[in-house]
Amino acid sequence: MPLYLNDEQSMLADTAKDFVREHAPVKHLRELRDSNNADGFSRDLWKAFAEMGFTGILIGEDQGGLALGHVEAGVVLEEIGRNLSPSPFLATAVAAVEALKGSALADKFYPGILAGETVAALAIDEQAKFRDSVGMKAERSGNGFRLSGKKQFVTHGHVADLIIVAARTAGSDADENGVTLFAVDKGAAGLTATPERLADSSIAARLDFDNVEVTADAVIGEIDAGRDPLNRLLRAGRTGASAEMLGVGAGAMDMTVDYLKQRKQFGVVIGTFQALQHRAAHLYSEMEVARAATLRAQQMLDNGADRADEAVSVAKAQTGLASMLAVQEGVQMHGGIGMTDEYDIGFYMKRQRVLAEMFGDANFHADKLARAAGY
Numbered sequence: 001m002p003l004y005l006n007d008e009q010s011m012l013a014d015t016a017k018d019f020v021r022e023h024a025p026v027k028h029l030r031e032l033r034d035s036n037n038a039d040g041f042s043r044d045l046w047k048a049f050a051e052m053g054f055t056g057i058l059i060g061e062d063q064g065g066l067a068l069g070h071v072e073a074g075v076v077l078e079e080i081g082r083n084l085s086p087s088p089f090l091a092t093a094v095a096a097v098e099a100l101k102g103s104a105l106a107d108k109f110y111p112g113i114l115a116g117e118t119v120a121a122l123a124i125d126e127q128a129k130f131r132d133s134v135g136m137k138a139e140r141s142g143n144g145f146r147l148s149g150k151k152q153f154v155t156h157g158h159v160a161d162l163i164i165v166a167a168r169t170a171g172s173d174a175d176e177n178g179v180t181l182f183a184v185d186k187g188a189a190g191l192t193a194t195p196e197r198l199a200d201s202s203i204a205a206r207l208d209f210d211n212v213e214v215t216a217d218a219v220i221g222e223i224d225a226g227r228d229p230l231n232r233l234l235r236a237g238r239t240g241a242s243a244e245m246l247g248v249g250a251g252a253m254d255m256t257v258d259y260l261k262q263r264k265q266f267g268v269v270i271g272t273f274q275a276l277q278h279r280a281a282h283l284y285s286e287m288e289v290a291r292a293a294t295l296r297a298q299q300m301l302d303n304g305a306d307r308a309d310e311a312v313s314v315a316k317a318q319t320g321l322a323s324m325l326a327v328q329e330g331v332q333m334h335g336g337i338g339m340t341d342e343y344d345i346g347f348y349m350k351r352q353r354v355l356a357e358m359f360g361d362a363n364f365h366a367d368k369l370a371r372a373a374g375y
Contacts (some may be wrong), residue, residue, distance in 0.1 A: 050116025081247025
């Protein structure tokens with residue numbers, strides 16, 4: 001598979017670039033933050049995404065979507081990252097859509113996602129760092145289940161219409177089997193959401209489930225076999241987060257290169273300094289490696305390749321490291337101004353930090369790959 005976009009994907013990239021740059025540039029993030037927006041994103045912008053057809057990229061044509069793939073979703077996510085656009089696109093139109101595929105619940109939630117009216121949240125994290133273990137309990141109660149436990153780092157969890165929850169219906173926390181995925185509606189009795197603003201000004205919630213009752217119809221997939229939809233969710237989320245981090249890293253790199261061409265010291269443009277040229281060249285190389293790894297993972301997911309999991313972990317780890325280098329070098333090369341709130345480069349560093357933690361950081365995926373290889 002060639003590691004470049006075809007003509008149709010390039011056209012989508014041009015469309016997404018123009019749309020996001022016009023409607024959701026970095027100043028849009030500042031406006032939401034400074035107005036203390038309680039949602040953490042613009043609902044009008046979310047509907048505009050839907051009008052462009054972006055929210056249906058991974059939804060089949062028979063259900064009203066575009067029936068495209070992870071490469072195309074990544075094209076949109078890269079522009080979201082480049083412009084630091086606050087949006088539920090990753091959690092809702094990518095991860096949640098993949099989790100719901102093949103489920104009877106898709107018919108319930110896809111129309112709202114396609115219309116830009118439904119927002120989904122992913123309640124899968126229980127610890128300070130992402131882990132594969134699931135400890136939250138789901139006990140049988142009459143015709144359904146009763147959920148008890150806590151989740152954290154749930155982006156948009158305080159305003160989501162749909163909350164996808166991973167809970168344990170059998171076995172111990174670390175067991176592969178015995179996990180069930182549930183679709184919990186907004187405002188369920190016994191569910192408490194405590195929103196917190198993250199470093200990048202986005203809002204995530206801590207969720208407390210106090211005997212939240214759901215019917216058997218809320219199960220996504222099969223009881224005790226929730227790892228399948230959960231793994232689909234994670235593969236899509238990780239690849240999508242990698243694409244968004246590519247955009248964050250590329251945006252930071254572009255800002256830095258422009259600054260190197262303008263800033264002067266002692267009457268000389270600092271971009272002519274060989275040491276800074278070497279650092280910029282190194283950064284470009286690392287970002288290109290990350291771009292290739294991410295596109296490869298997207299293509300393998302779209303083709304249903306056997307080793308797609310490994311490619312996804314490589315992409316998440318590599319983009320985490322490359323984008324971290326991009327934002328750190330950006331702040332360093334900007335000097336003192338890079339530390340100020342008035343300048344945008346710091347926003348890229350904050351967003352990269354949050355994305356790097358989503359669905360497992362670089363260390364998590366390096367360890368995952370090592371274990372898979374027998375180390």
